[in-house]
Amino acid sequence: xxxxxxxxxxxxxxRVRIALNLKGVVFEERTxxxxxxxxxxxxxxxxxxxGAVPALEGATPEPLTQSSxxxxxxxxxxxxxxxxxxxxxxxxxxxxxxxxxxADTHPLVVPRVRAQLxxxxxxxxxxxxxxxxxxxxxxxxxxxxxxxxxxxxxxxxTLSIADIALASHLIGAARFGVSxxxxxxxxxxxxxxxxxxxxxxxxxxxxxxxxxx
Amino acid sequence: xxxxxxxxxxxxxxRVRIALNLKGVVFEERTxxxxxxxxxxxxxxxxxxxGAVPALEGATPEPLTQSSxxxxxxxxxxxxxxxxxxxxxxxxxxxxxxxxxxADTHPLVVPRVRAQLxxxxxxxxxxxxxxxxxxxxxxxxxxxxxxxxxxxxxxxxTLSIADIALASHLIGAARFGVSxxxxxxxxxxxxxxxxxxxxxxxxxxxxxxxxxx
Numbered sequence: 121x122x123x124x125x126x127x128x129x130x131x132x133x134x135r136v137r138i139a140l141n142l143k144g145v146v147f148e149e150r151t152x153x154x155x156x157x158x159x160x161x162x163x164x165x166x167x168x169x170x171g172a173v174p175a176l177e178g179a180t181p182e183p184l185t186q187s188s189x190x191x192x193x194x195x196x197x198x199x200x201x202x203x204x205x206x207x208x209x210x211x212x213x214x215x216x217x218x219x220x221x222x223a224d225t226h227p228l229v230v231p232r233v234r235a236q237l238x239x240x241x242x243x244x245x246x247x248x249x250x251x252x253x254x255x256x257x258x259x260x261x262x263x264x265x266x267x268x269x270x271x272x273x274x275x276x277x278t279l280s281i282a283d284i285a286l287a288s289h290l291i292g293a294a295r296f297g298v299s300x301x302x303x304x305x306x307x308x309x310x311x312x313x314x315x316x317x318x319x320x321x322x323x324x325x326x327x328x329x330x331x332x333x
Numbered sequence: 334x335x336x337x338x339x340x341x342x343x344x345x346x347x348r349v350r351i352a353l354n355l356k357g358v359v360f361e362e363r364t365x366x367x368x369x370x371x372x373x374x375x376x377x378x379x380x381x382x383x384g385a386v387p388a389l390e391g392a393t394p395e396p397l398t399q400s401s402x403x404x405x406x407x408x409x410x411x412x413x414x415x416x417x418x419x420x421x422x423x424x425x426x427x428x429x430x431x432x433x434x435x436a437d438t439h440p441l442v443v444p445r446v447r448a449q450l451x452x453x454x455x456x457x458x459x460x461x462x463x464x465x466x467x468x469x470x471x472x473x474x475x476x477x478x479x480x481x482x483x484x485x486x487x488x489x490x491t492l493s494i495a496d497i498a499l500a501s502h503l504i505g506a507a508r509f510g511v512s513x514x515x516x517x518x519x520x521x522x523x524x525x526x527x528x529x530x531x532x533x534x535x536x537x538x539x540x541x542x543x544x545x546x
Contacts, residue, residue: 170437172437186433188436212405241460243453
């Protein structure tokens with residue numbers, strides 16, 4: 121059995137969950153409440169010494185970590201449907217678009233970083249939210265500059281890892297109150313992606329450990 | 334002609350420079366002084382709208398960006414010597430190790446982030462250095478937990494993208510005054526990597542735009 125170690129709020133786990141859904145991989149989730157620091161429990165550190173979700177256990181001798189490494193592994197072992205373009209330049213482009221959020225934005229706003237902002241600089245919740253909003257806005261501008269006009273997908277009108285990344289970026293932007301005004305290309309692609317069943321089912325709010333409202 | 338857009342201090346550019354050296358790709362460098370904000374010059378924004386180095390121009394219809402996307406492209410188009418293991422699980426592992434610094438550490442300490450720390454929280458140079466040192470130390474601990482005892486390479490005693498990443502992590506750690514005490518496995522691998530000619534020649538201090546001392 122393949123186990124996805126997760127936390128409902130985790131955008132990186134959301135990216136992996138979409139890819140698993142699209143590839144039709146059957147998996148179970150094991151949730152860890154990062155808001156209570158459960159990622160530092162000994163049992164989970166044995167799975168991922170870095171104490172971070174997502175981790176994918178049971179598919180390989182050692183658990184897989186890091187959303188982009190997990191998704192590249194899925195692409196290699198479950199090639200259909202393809203989430204990377206057929207040409208090397210196209211692959212480089214969608215990989216770079218993936219990293220616009222997975223490297224340039226998301227790592228700046230994860231709980232461990234906001235905890236350090238609070239501890240070192242006295243950043244209260246509002247300042248932390250403002251910080252996060254700033255970086256998501258920067259990322260939106262970077263995506264907007266790269267997207268073709270009238271597109272419904274990030275690259276070549278074909279679903280790719282760039283779309284998975286953009287979907288996670290949009291959830292993060294919404295979470296921190298960032299408006300999509302001024303980013304019409306991003307908004308159009310995002311709306312189209314949200315309608316895809318495998319994306320919709322992966323949404324953080326629908327996960328078993330999400331608060332019931 | 335392949336052009337690498339670079340800045341001597343850029344650790345992401347250093348990673349790409351090592352890979353280009355190892356693959357034997359002939360390239361020219363075009364330097365942009367990020368300390369003067371030259372990455373926001375119109376001419377460079379036409380190359381990379383995100384205003385970040387590295388960018389690799391001339392090899393593909395559009396310039397390539399993001400160190401890991403560029404290196405994956407190099408691996409696909411210049412397969413020898415291989416910088417990814419032959420097995421999918423091994424590839425996932427070295428990709429995750431690459432991202433330990435390229436996603437989890439380095440984006441937290443780049444100039445644009447330290448500029449925001451200063452502007453928003455009044456973080457002076459010492460506080461900025463302390464912030465950077467903290468994240469490099471966290472990364473060292475994550476690498477130390479993953480490295481085999483007595484290893485001279487990150488994975489399977491074979492050179493890979495994980496080694497390129499670790500070498501860049503070590504330069505960053507040194508730059509911010511982080512000691513390797515307590516990280517003997519990292520120190521051993523790092524010493525071995527520094528002796529490799531393609532790594533040594535790529536060192537930031539040896540680049541044409543580095544200050545002469």
